């Protein structure tokens with residue numbers, strides 16, 4: 220059997236890491252291109268030129284520069300994730316952030332130009348042959364511009380955001396990257412220590428949890444700063460734009476309606492009881508009255524074998540193949556070409572991600588693989604993201620930007636294929652139970668953990684509007700949110716979760732939570748359809764993925780699945796599938 224190397228190859232993109240001359244030249248090239256785009260605005264008169272070759276040419280150049288910006292951003296995020304101590308990478312992150320701000324300035328001006336076209340002419344404009352394909356996105360730009368401040372003000376916000384907003388996100392990563400946890404005399408990075416929380420020994424879990432908590436507590440004042448300031452920046456910006464609803468930005472980024480979000484959470488809130496029953500049952504199995512936060516994801520048995528990286532890779536490829544040979548071929552290629560950084564070693568950033576390089580049409584996956592079933596699921600998850608991007612590589616650049624909720628659809632779909640297959644192929648009842656349990660705990664994560672994050676963030680913003688929110692208050696808000704989301708079923712909660720969870724500190728994407736739950740349930744719907752449909756499914760799935768960047772989620776669901784997302788039926792049906800897992804588990 221062929222062995223796969225668990226470290227990635229970044230040199231094939233740009234040789235020389237953070238000192239790469241090749242990358243330096245690339246950045247210079249981007250800078251030149253942005254200048255050229257800015258100059259072109261002088262000749263681009265939206266009102267009279269909207270059908271003209273000038274505009275078409277402009278969009279083409281915009282697309283090319285957009286690809287390069289994304290490529291550069293992806294490269295530096297890989298560099299800084301693989302080695303948090305790489306100072307050169309930190310400098311490059313800041314540099315890319317500045318370039319991306321200048322580019323956003325260009326984009327903002329462009330949007331404003333589109334907004335100047337009178338409504339009566341707009342429909343005819345986007346029917347023009349050269350623009351037809353990107354009509355949705357251009358209309359979205361136009362609507363967005365109409366919601367924004369005057370262009371000079373927006374450009375100023377953009378420029379100030381580099382150091383005044385996004386920097387808080389970087390600050391957060393730097394502090395976490397430097398943190399060390401000592402457990403039984405050994406030093407661990409936060410990411411490594413967090414993996415130990417999945418230990419089957421309760422004493423270990425408790426020790427790691429307490430130790431981690433002490434660390435978060437010690438740095439809490441710093442994290443309260445990063446969180447409060449980035450949220451403060453956001454709220455000020457919203458206030459000036461007259462945006463009253465803090466969900467306005469995340470909803471429009473996810474191209475979804477408030478009704479859809481409400482329908483989803485209502486369906487979940489109304490169906491929590493089976494999951495509470497499951498948590499109680501799990502407590503019983505672990506000989507506890509009630510579970511604590513660090514027990515929720517605990518394995519119920521030791522007897523699940525650890526799987527080597529190569530074995531894990533082969534399992535994933537094989538399972539993908541039964542659903543979609545194209546997806547399997549893609550995954551195999553990703554392993555072969557070393558697009559994945561999975562090595563378990565210190566100095567890496569915690570967590571996992573997938574990032575795409577649209578200029579070279581490649582992707583890279585980052586994670587820490589230690590051989591657990593959950594690691595395999597994560598790997599499959601990230602490969603789902605990568606495959607989605609792969610499908611998008613051949614369509615127009617402006618149509619490639621899909622939101623997080625549909626991005627999580629492709630990833631969760633891939634994860635589900637692998638998780639289900641693992642349950643089916645389990646060799647013993649005990650193993651089957653453990654794997655089924657892992658599946659159910661995924662539902663618990665989306666319906667309870669993510670729900671808690673959403674409730675917390677909503678309440679946090681309400682508090683933040685009144686002023687700085689202290690660490691003590693943040694703890695209180697967090698525990699309240701967890702109690703509500705877990706329906707009081709736990710014994711001990713995680714007050715510092717607001718500090719330990721990176722997602723609250725991501726400036727590029729506010730409310731980095733509900734899109735996960737959306738993606739989970741939406742992909743369940745697709746998965747059910749896939750099983751029904753069998754072979755014909757692959758092409759339909761690709762068609763759906765291709766449309767993810769050019770329509771709202773409501774339109775996407777209606778077109779490809781004939782489903783109305785604003786109604787509770789779809790959500791309840793999908794939750795029902797998760798409840799079936801709970802029932803199967805309880806039977807065993």
Ligand SMILES: [Zn+2]
Nearest residue numbers: 600604627630
């Ligand atoms: Zn994901």
